[in-house]
Amino acid sequence: MTSSGGAEAAKSPLLERNAAAAEGWLNKVIDVEEAKDQIFFALPLILTNVAYYFIPLVSVMFAGHLGELELAGSNLANSWAAVTGFALMVGLSGALETLCGQGFGAKMYRMLGIYLQASCIITLIFTIAVSVLWWYSDIVLTLLHQEPQIAKAAGLYLKYLIPGLFAYGILQNILRFLQTQSVIIPLVVCSLVPLALHVGIAYALVHWTTLEYKGAPLAASISLWISVLMLGLYVLKAKKFEETWEGFSSESLSHTFTNLKIALPSAAMVCLEYWAFEILVLLAGLMPNSEITTSLVAMCVNTEAISYMIAYGLSAAASTRVSNELGAGNPNRARRAMAVTLKLTILLALCVVLALFFGHNLWASLFSDSPVIINAFATMTPLLVLSILCDFVQGxxxxxxxxxxxxxxxxxxxxxxxxxIGMPIAALLGFKFKLHAKGLWIGLICGLTVQMIGLLLLTKFTKWTRIEFSHDSAHKILEEDV
Known part of the structure; x- marks a missing residue:
């Protein structure tokens, strides 16, 4: 017993030294504490993003089971809604990632509520404009050479989704307001609960009322408003927001233009990228065997989109950490936070692409039972792996x-x-060199690769900035060499 205890005592310092050495080596590779914080920050945001993605998708599923016309109309409407409305709302709210994020880091807490109100005003204006477009979408889609019956069904669907667009715009602003303060668990609750309720609401409106097809988009609108009300009440009632939300103020009007100068480029960032993927689907429809090519490209686009939801959590973590540190006047810590996020992203991307590489047939079978399409998707998988890797980093x-x-x-x-770069190469390879779907995706990879390099150069050579707030609530951008 004594000799055994002595041996253990002799070994423990060695074990401690080995553990310390391992921890020290790991810290040289990556800041462990920073990585843990970002992972715990990112995971809830991934769940939140997935939940909000599925609310309109579940409505499409319920509508699609009513018949072929309803399936085609709801899918077309959902794509049109994403392209013209939902992506725009996400982009416009991106201004708050800068303003609220740096404001919180600078401890100018009152300004967060002001910027939230200013962003909601901007969102409201754009939502009204998009609503007019949606109201006449059947005419617009017919002019875009869509089947008249399908265009009419899509137009009807979009009319009942208009209330949901208003909710979605406000929702995205509140999400950014909370995200920049590192308040994330309530986001999960206020997204998963409405999603669970949405299944019941959609089923009831579609099958238990005379609304039927119209009940599906109306259910999505109701569920999105439920989420807005839950988050809104949380902000109003929780004591932790006493400093960042002091109630409605007319002062927000004076900050609308400042917000707009960041919101418009932010919206353009999101929309330009999203539209590029949709253009690929449209180009696929112009090729020989368009049904197979369109299905194949659409599967790849959906796979890329679902994969990006995972990267979005870390993207939001990077945005929050960088903006908070810059607001606090710590540009070097902001750079270190970015470096940690990039390392985590590469690890996460490798896990995703390995799962796709070995399970591509199983994944493809979820979209189609056709052996032709499943085999074609297998040939696209190596290209899809490359695009996902680039997309994660650029995200x-x-x-x-x-x-x-x-x-x-x-x-x-x-x-x-x-x-x-991307779209011209895609068109050239797809049509001129007859590479079809592969050519389109190679063109996209070229665009993603150059985009990734461009953003890397931007972070390397651009002067990092922070927002400096004065006592009269005005602000200006101060350049800092890093």
């Missing part, structure tokens, strides 16, 4: 750009890489 760098307030620079990168 984090885009988050850094939002945190720093570089949206006006990033929008030029997105415009040039997707529309002057």
């Amino acid at each position: 984090i760098l885009s988050g850094v750009a939002r945190g720093c307030g570089w949206q006006h620079l990033a929008v030029y990168i997105n415009l040039g890489t997707y529309y002057l």
